[in-house]
Amino acid sequence: MAATLKPGQGPLDYGNRWWLKLLFGFIFFMLYVPIVTLVAFSFNSDKRGIVWRGFTIDNYAKAWKNDALIEALTNSIVIAIIATIIATVIGAMVAIMLWRFRFPFKGAYEGFMALPIVIPEICMGVALLLFFNESGMMSAVVNTPWPINLSNIIIAHVAFCFPFVAVVVRSRLVGFNRQLEEASKDLGASEWQTFWKVLVPFMMPGLVAGALLAFTLSLDDFVITFFTSGPETVTFPVKVYSLVRRGVSPEINAASTVLIVITIVATVLAMKLQAPEKSGKG
Numbered sequence: 001m002a003a004t005l006k007p008g009q010g011p012l013d014y015g016n017r018w019w020l021k022l023l024f025g026f027i028f029f030m031l032y033v034p035i036v037t038l039v040a041f042s043f044n045s046d047k048r049g050i051v052w053r054g055f056t057i058d059n060y061a062k063a064w065k066n067d068a069l070i071e072a073l074t075n076s077i078v079i080a081i082i083a084t085i086i087a088t089v090i091g092a093m094v095a096i097m098l099w100r101f102r103f104p105f106k107g108a109y110e111g112f113m114a115l116p117i118v119i120p121e122i123c124m125g126v127a128l129l130l131f132f133n134e135s136g137m138m139s140a141v142v143n144t145p146w147p148i149n150l151s152n153i154i155i156a157h158v159a160f161c162f163p164f165v166a167v168v169v170r171s172r173l174v175g176f177n178r179q180l181e182e183a184s185k186d187l188g189a190s191e192w193q194t195f196w197k198v199l200v201p202f203m204m205p206g207l208v209a210g211a212l213l214a215f216t217l218s219l220d221d222f223v224i225t226f227f228t229s230g231p232e233t234v235t236f237p238v239k240v241y242s243l244v245r246r247g248v249s250p251e252i253n254a255a256s257t258v259l260i261v262i263t264i265v266a267t268v269l270a271m272k273l274q275a276p277e278k279s280g281k282g
Helices: 018-041 058-065 067-100 106-113 121-135 148-173 178-186 191-219 223-228 236-244 250-274
Strands: none
Touching: 018 250, 058 067, 058 250, 067 106, 067 148, 067 191, 067 236, 067 250, 121 148, 121 223, 148 191, 148 223, 178 191, 191 250, 223 236, 236 250
């Protein structure tokens, strides 16, 4: 005879497992307490930012007046936006190609495409540095107008980010019903109309998720940026690294908090775009 389950209890009900709650609390603590600490100390009145002295918002004003820090933050945001757009387009096309078509050495192509994901960033950074030096692109962008002097970093970030977009979009395409395409064509739609009206809307959650992943990876990348940036180009992670070597100041905490807020806002917007539209009919 099967055991009788109590109300609210199911075969996968782990609510009464104290160790699971403890594990969840430990993971939550390890992930979010450092972020909360960073945000809290961005309001610290101590100049060195080590000991809590009191609450102030002057650190944000100082960070705003720090031209070098603002320039680095602006560079990072511009690079992330441009690299995300390009990486999303390339990643989506690669995902469609791998999902729909068969061609020689497809397996080898998939393996090479995944290299930026699996190889260490330091190796990719050195490889890109050698490529830019040998091709003359590193010297070509020195003393050029902004944001043209960011081109090396943008190219490097696109090369690093688009495989992630391709993986996310392709995983979304696996669940696509090919009969929808056939029905669209039977109704008189062209190949291009079928792509925009049927395939792209289905891909949209994957495109948004991949774009958000690419934006985050580009925004906080340090290793590849450090190797591919020119002498006159500084991004926010590189700038913070140079400043942290002399100690963590409240200005750095304030600027980092702003970056966290930008990331959270981008995540919320992406989740809203991924959410299915609700019909206005009752």
